[in-house]
Amino acid sequence: MIKLQVCTNCQTVHYPKRDICTACWQDALAWQPVSAQGKVSSYTDLHVSAKPEWADKLPVRIGLVKLEAGPNVLAFLEANIISNVSVVLTDKDGVFTAREQE
Amino acid sequence: MSKPYTDVVITAPVSVPYVRFSERRPNYWLGRALGMLSEDSGLGPQDIDGLSVSSFTLGPDSAAALTQHFGMSPRWLSQEVTGGASGITALRKAARAVQMGDADIVACIAGDTNPKGGFEGLLDSFSSDMSAAVLPYGAGGPNVSFALITRAYMEKYGAVREDFGRLAVSQRNNALAYPHALMKKSLMLNQYMEAKPISSPLHLFDCVMPCAGAEGYLVMSKPKATSLGLPYAHIRATTEWHNAYANDDVQLRTGLAVDAQDLWTQSGVRVHDIDVVATYDDYPVISFMQLEDLGFCQKGEAAKFVYEHDLTVSGNFPHNTSGGQLSCGQAGAAGGFLGIVEIVRQLTGAALGGQVKGARLGLVSGFGIINYDKGLSCAAAILERGYD
Ligand SMILES: [Zn+2]
Numbered sequence: 001m002i003k004l005q006v007c008t009n010c011q012t013v014h015y016p017k018r019d020i021c022t023a024c025w026q027d028a029l030a031w032q033p034v035s036a037q038g039k040v041s042s043y044t045d046l047h048v049s050a051k052p053e054w055a056d057k058l059p060v061r062i063g064l065v066k067l068e069a070g071p072n073v074l075a076f077l078e079a080n081i082i083s084n085v086s087v088v089l090t091d092k093d094g095v096f097t098a099r100e101q102e
Numbered sequence: 103m104s105k106p107y108t109d110v111v112i113t114a115p116v117s118v119p120y121v122r123f124s125e126r127r128p129n130y131w132l133g134r135a136l137g138m139l140s141e142d143s144g145l146g147p148q149d150i151d152g153l154s155v156s157s158f159t160l161g162p163d164s165a166a167a168l169t170q171h172f173g174m175s176p177r178w179l180s181q182e183v184t185g186g187a188s189g190i191t192a193l194r195k196a197a198r199a200v201q202m203g204d205a206d207i208v209a210c211i212a213g214d215t216n217p218k219g220g221f222e223g224l225l226d227s228f229s230s231d232m233s234a235a236v237l238p239y240g241a242g243g244p245n246v247s248f249a250l251i252t253r254a255y256m257e258k259y260g261a262v263r264e265d266f267g268r269l270a271v272s273q274r275n276n277a278l279a280y281p282h283a284l285m286k287k288s289l290m291l292n293q294y295m296e297a298k299p300i301s302s303p304l305h306l307f308d309c310v311m312p313c314a315g316a317e318g319y320l321v322m323s324k325p326k327a328t329s330l331g332l333p334y335a336h337i338r339a340t341t342e343w344h345n346a347y348a349n350d351d352v353q354l355r356t357g358l359a360v361d362a363q364d365l366w367t368q369s370g371v372r373v374h375d376i377d378v379v380a381t382y383d384d385y386p387v388i389s390f391m392q393l394e395d396l397g398f399c400q401k402g403e404a405a406k407f408v409y410e411h412d413l414t415v416s417g418n419f420p421h422n423t424s425g426g427q428l429s430c431g432q433a434g435a436a437g438g439f440l441g442i443v444e445i446v447r448q449l450t451g452a453a454l455g456g457q458v459k460g461a462r463l464g465l466v467s468g469f470g471i472i473n474y475d476k477g478l479s480c481a482a483a484i485l486e487r488g489y490d
Pocket of ligand 1: 009010
């Protein structure tokens, strides 16, 4: 499970951080555990960063993941993961990493 | 459907020549656009009673603060926040203001500066979603978001890198005749293919070069433009959308697809009547989507369309005839004005580079504000060469 904002009024799950619910406009957003499972919609190997601290860590593979819980998130992908692969995310301080589902 | 734009025209397209880096404030670049508008029109600070400003780097200064910087006392003011769509969203507002009498003459300007290292700072302040959901992943910024969109488009519709390369190469051909383009060397398809990777599948020539510069134009009544002796273009139809198709998993279409049919109906012309086109080309895939969503070809068939047409100034589908941002550079928000300024020049026979012979009808579209997974704003306008 990962923790995302869930509307306690209509159950819509949000990412990135929102201040009101995008579906019902109530401010009843609570951080709750949701499914960490999703599917890769697209991916990229990043070779050039705007920040020097990334220079010696590149390239890195990044994916767009459609979560079963609803939202799209970006995540680091483990090597060789491509589009349409089912993945499970881990969250470290709000940064997601995706590995292939067992 | 929107009401027609009666008796209101767009005129005096100006471009403040781009430079790769500038330590000046954006206030300078925007101010130079006003200076050039004044030189072209003979109008000064006392004559212009409407101001529309589009810029990413203004920092603490809003458009209201700029009125004092520029010695103006306008009775109508707008700050455009739509980035790559701002050239058209500014026109929409300014044209209605003039049409309804809230302003007589509106100066629409867009510009940004680009100090060394400034692009990194701009990324950090671009949007809260970009900071929270994109930059933690290697700080690639918009390149990452557009790489994901480009890959998804290629996998869905079978486009390959060569298809995007053809667009970039034809625009470079156009740019070679345009004096303000920062890219001065020709580009061959093999050079495009062999360029260094930035964020796969994007390589160097898929990405625009950030720079400093400004663009602008005036909006006024047709009688006013005539009395000033300014060549102008009419506004046949426009549209804009924000956060359209919000539930699409990946952005494979823009909001232009929502009501392109209404745009054409309102314009009274058809796709094949258009003589010159400018799409927003921050990355080639975005131009592909605009061509499809506006109905120049079927969804997913832009690669075929680009292959089957000659997109150079003298070709059968003149497109981004000044070279677009891919060859001119992207002067921040001025990138959202580059297309409309070029289309007005083409329609008034005043191209600075290659002129499309006899161009009467032009279409310009814009796309802006990549937030994290999607670009949120889009707009389009169909313009027509001035007539009495
Ligand atoms: Zn709700």
